[in-house]
Amino acid sequence: VQVQGQFFMVDCGEGTQLQAKKYGVKLSKIDHILISHLHGDHFYGLIGLLSTMHLYGRKKVLNLVCPPGLSEIILIQMKHSQTYLNYKINCIEWVPNEPQLVLDLPKLTVHTIPLHHSVACSGYLFREKPKMRRLNAEVIPERLNVAQIIALKNGEDILNDDGTIKYENKAVTLPAAREFSYAYCSDTKYLPGLAKMIQKVDLLYHEATFMEDMKDRAENTFHSTAAQAALVAQSAEVKQLIIGHFSTRYRDLNLLLDEAMLIFANSSLAREGEVFEIK
Amino acid sequence: VQVQGQFFMVDCGEGTQLQAKKYGVKLSKIDHILISHLHGDHFYGLIGLLSTMHLYGRKKVLNLVCPPGLSEIILIQMKHSQTYLNYKINCIEWVPNEPQLVLDLPKLTVHTIPLHHSVACSGYLFREKPKMRRLNAEVIPERLNVAQIIALKNGEDILNDDGTIKYENKAVTLPAAREFSYAYCSDTKYLPGLAKMIQKVDLLYHEATFMEDMKDRAENTFHSTAAQAALVAQSAEVKQLIIGHFSTRYRDLNLLLDEAMLIFANSSLAREGEVFEIK
Numbered sequence: 001v002q003v004q005g006q007f008f009m010v011d012c013g014e015g016t017q018l019q020a021k022k023y024g025v026k027l028s029k030i031d032h033i034l035i036s037h038l039h040g041d042h043f044y045g046l047i048g049l050l051s052t053m054h055l056y057g058r059k060k061v062l063n064l065v066c067p068p069g070l071s072e073i074i075l076i077q078m079k080h081s082q083t084y085l086n087y088k089i090n091c092i093e094w095v096p097n098e099p100q101l102v103l104d105l106p107k108l109t110v111h112t113i114p115l116h117h118s119v120a121c122s123g124y125l126f127r128e129k130p131k132m133r134r135l136n137a138e139v140i141p142e143r144l145n146v147a148q149i150i151a152l153k154n155g156e157d158i159l160n161d162d163g164t165i166k167y168e169n170k171a172v173t174l175p176a177a178r179e180f181s182y183a184y185c186s187d188t189k190y191l192p193g194l195a196k197m198i199q200k201v202d203l204l205y206h207e208a209t210f211m212e213d214m215k216d217r218a219e220n221t222f223h224s225t226a227a228q229a230a231l232v233a234q235s236a237e238v239k240q241l242i243i244g245h246f247s248t249r250y251r252d253l254n255l256l257l258d259e260a261m262l263i264f265a266n267s268s269l270a271r272e273g274e275v276f277e278i279k
Numbered sequence: 280v281q282v283q284g285q286f287f288m289v290d291c292g293e294g295t296q297l298q299a300k301k302y303g304v305k306l307s308k309i310d311h312i313l314i315s316h317l318h319g320d321h322f323y324g325l326i327g328l329l330s331t332m333h334l335y336g337r338k339k340v341l342n343l344v345c346p347p348g349l350s351e352i353i354l355i356q357m358k359h360s361q362t363y364l365n366y367k368i369n370c371i372e373w374v375p376n377e378p379q380l381v382l383d384l385p386k387l388t389v390h391t392i393p394l395h396h397s398v399a400c401s402g403y404l405f406r407e408k409p410k411m412r413r414l415n416a417e418v419i420p421e422r423l424n425v426a427q428i429i430a431l432k433n434g435e436d437i438l439n440d441d442g443t444i445k446y447e448n449k450a451v452t453l454p455a456a457r458e459f460s461y462a463y464c465s466d467t468k469y470l471p472g473l474a475k476m477i478q479k480v481d482l483l484y485h486e487a488t489f490m491e492d493m494k495d496r497a498e499n500t501f502h503s504t505a506a507q508a509a510l511v512a513q514s515a516e517v518k519q520l521i522i523g524h525f526s527t528r529y530r531d532l533n534l535l536l537d538e539a540m541l542i543f544a545n546s547s548l549a550r551e552g553e554v555f556e557i558k
Contacts, residue, residue, distance in 0.1 A: 014327045015294055038359040040330045048293045048323045069359040076355055080317040080348040082398050119361050 001182065003126060004107045008032045009049075010124060010184050016045035017052060023273055027053060032103060034110070035066040036186035037121035043070065047077050050085070058087045065092045065102045065110070067120045096120035099197060113197055115188035117222045123186055125198060128179035136174050140167065180278045183238070187245065189219060190228035195235035202278045204233050205270065208243035211250070211259050226256040230263035240278075244270030280461065282405060283386045287311045288328075289403060289463050295324035296331060302552055306332060311382060313389070314345040315465035316400035322349065326356050329364070337366045344371045344381045344389070346399045375399035378476060392476055394467035396501045402465055404477060407458035415453050419446065459557045462517070466524065468498060469507035474514035481557045483512050484549065487522035490529070490538050505535040509542035519557075523549030 001008040007029040009016070020027055027049065035043050043066075053062065064070070071091045078085070094100050094112045102124075103110035113123035132153035135144075148158055158167040183198040185206045198204060209223035218225050224232075226243055233241035241264050246253060253269050260267040268276070280287040286308040288295075299306055306328065314322050322345075332341065343349070350370045357364070373379050373391045376399075382389035385408075392402035411432035414423075427437050437446040462477040464485045477483060488502035497504050503511075505522055512520035520543050525532055532548050539546040547555070 014324065015297060018294060038356075040327055040356075040360065044323075044327045044330075045293065048319055051319045051323075067359075073352075073355055073359060076352055077317075077319075080346075080352060080398070081319065119359070 001126060001184075003128065003180075006031065006105060006107065008034060008110075008126075010034045011036055011042040011186060012045040012049055013041045014044040014048075017049055019272075028056065028058065030062075031060060032063040032065065032110075034102075034124050035064070035070060036115075036123060036184070037117055037119050038067055038069060038073075039117075039119065039187065042186065046070075047074060050074065050089070051083065053087065054083065054085045061088045061090050063090045063092060063103060065094065065124070067096065067122070068093045094122055096122070113183060113185060113194070115185060115194075116191055117187045117189070121187055123188070124184045125201070126182040126184075128181065130179060131176040133169070133173040133176050136172055140172050182278070185232075187222065188224060189222045190224045191232070192235065194232050198232075198236045198238065200237050200239075202239045203242065203276060204236065204238040204240070205242045205244060206232055207245040208256055208260065209245050209247050211256055214247075226259040227263055230260040230267060233260075233264040233267070239266065240276075241267040242270050242276060243267060280405060280463075282407065282459075285310065285384060285386065287313060287389075287405075289313045290315055290321040290465060291324040291328055292320045293323040293327075296328055298551075307335065307337065309341075310339060311342040311344065311389075313381075313403050314343070314349060315394075315402060315463070316396055316398050317346055317348060317352075318398065318466065321465065325349075326353060329353065329368070330362065332366065333362065333364045340367045340369050342369045342371060342382060344373065344403070346375065346401070347372045373401055375401070392462060392464060392473070394464060394473075395470055396466045396468070400466055402467070403463045404480070405461040405463075407460065409458060410455040412448070412452040412455050415451055419451050461557070464511075466501065467503060468501045469503050470511070471514065473511050477511075477515045477517065479516050479518075481518045482521065482555060483515065483517040483519070484521045484523060485511055486524040487535055487539065488524050488526050490535055493526075505538040506542055509539040509546060512539075512543040512546070518545065519555075520546040521549045521555060522546060 001010055009030050012033060071093060092102050094102055097114045099114060100112045101109060102112055108126060108128045111125045113125050115121040115123050133155055135149065135152055151158060152169060152173050155169055157165050157169045160166045181201040182203045183201045187207055206229035207224055208226040208229040210218040210225045212225050212227045215225055229243050230241060243256060243260050246256060250256060257267060257269050280289055288309050291312060350372060371381050373381055376393045378393060379391045380388060381391055387405060387407045390404045392404050394400040394402050412434055414428065414431055430437060431448060431452050434448055436444050436448050439445045460480040461482045462480045466486055485508035486503055487505040487508040489497040489504045491504050491506045494504055508522050509520060522535060522539050525535060529535060536546060536548050
């Protein structure tokens with residue numbers, strides 16, 4: 001996930017480093033890793049990634065947002081391999097079953113979204129903070145200094161030396177861009193109550209391991225169907241839905257997409273390498 | 280490593296499952312996994328492999344030969360993912376710095392080979408046990424029963440009812456095939472004393488991370504040069520040497536091979552997917 005120059009890795013299965021290389025994702029840019037739960041397909045690639053960052057000379061602090069227990073797993077491996085990282089990991093282990101603010105960055109926040117899986121599991125809600133107004137360069141006849149630009153972006157007027165208004169803010173700026181939001185809901189059984197936590201997000205990723213014909217199996221294994229993912233999207237009035245985490249039994253993923261689209265039209269498949277941009 | 284129908288995986292870095300798939304190695308056939316030391320490139324793929332064996336319904340016991348500490352690393356991950364394997368792992372943690380018998384199977388033994396690396400590290404010596412004599416079917420005029428065949432293979436004669444010799448063993452059997460041996464010496468600094476532990480093995484794998492121009496760096500990082508690997512092969516009078524574990528700084532691996540071959544002619548590179556057969 002990229003937001004205004006900040007790079008986040010969300011879950012990290014075995015082989016993530018190879019995939020990052022394949023798709024041109026620069027590991028050195030990633031300052032935040034978020035793990036949803038401690039099943040292998042979501043974190044077995046993490047320890048190798050942390051080691052690689054060390055070998056590549058990383059010095060910057062890395063935020064690691066994760067379920068309780070992951071720091072213990074990492075530390076025990078570092079101990080036995082006698083590895084002492086060159087960089088600090090700021091490990092933020094959340095409390096299961098309650099929404100929490102886990103990252104408060106200058107331009108956005110990330111909260112956990114409590115899910116219901118066979119082990120402690122949280123999704124993540126990315127929300128941009130209110131943005132600054134944008135300068136309307138066309139109507140400003142002179143070159144402004146940095147202090148003036150910041151003042152205008154903050155919604156202030158520019159005054160003359162005698163205290164009169166030189167530029168009225170609304171006359172020379174445009175409204176701030178809208179704040180975007182993204183909700184990542186990894187492994188979970190169908191949770192109708194989820195919708196109220198992710199109301200009107202611009203983009204929702206929701207797992208869809210099965211189709212409706214396997215609804216019972218979904219329930220028993222704490223997973224969702226494509227239709228259930230779409231119901232959450234519909235009920236939360238999100239703008240766009242991505243479904244993923246498909247059981248290998250489905251050769252033709254379009255069947256899952258069709259099932260979702262019957263309920264929520266603006267649905268897409270999370271195919272390997274696919275990029276989704278919110279504008 | 281395959282020996283008379285037994286399959287061994289020796290070390291297991293991240294992505295090993297993908298490589299196994301690529302090269303047609305059936306994971307279900309593997310009954311023994313041996314780990315040389317607890318650096319990531321030698322074991323980060325293990326936990327995922329164990330999980331996959333579980334998901335694929337494995338029931339057979341798996342022998343896991345490894346350094347002290349690996350069982351703790353595995354158990355803590357199983358605990359947090361609440362995974363209870365369907366099969367038993369027979370974990371054989373060796374004692375560092377002394378050669379030990381770690382597997383005693385019907386047709387072969389495996390001993391540790393103490394190495395000198397920055398963490399506890401052992402190579403593994405595979406030795407076939409003496410084989411049975413082979414029947415010379417051409418000179419036996421009748422169909423033998425199972426008891427007679429076993430007797431002959433064990434070197435016994437076949438007697439008539441009156442106690443006289445019907446078939447003298449040496450007349451109807453051929454000598455047993457020779458026992459083969461393979462030594463795997465993973466990460467280690469140059470150990471001249473190694474040679475006496477692996478005298479006359481048919482095949483030696485020895486790491487060769489650097490070339491002689493980086494001899495000091497090899498020494499400081501507890502690795503070997505291609506020439507040092509060849510010196511061990513020469514001194515141990517092995518039949519064939521494979522070098523591997525090359526630093527990524529070497530684009531042209533033939534330079535390492537040339538360095539080894541100057542000292543030990545029958546050397547080969549451990550290239551991805553290469554297969555070596557002892558006959």
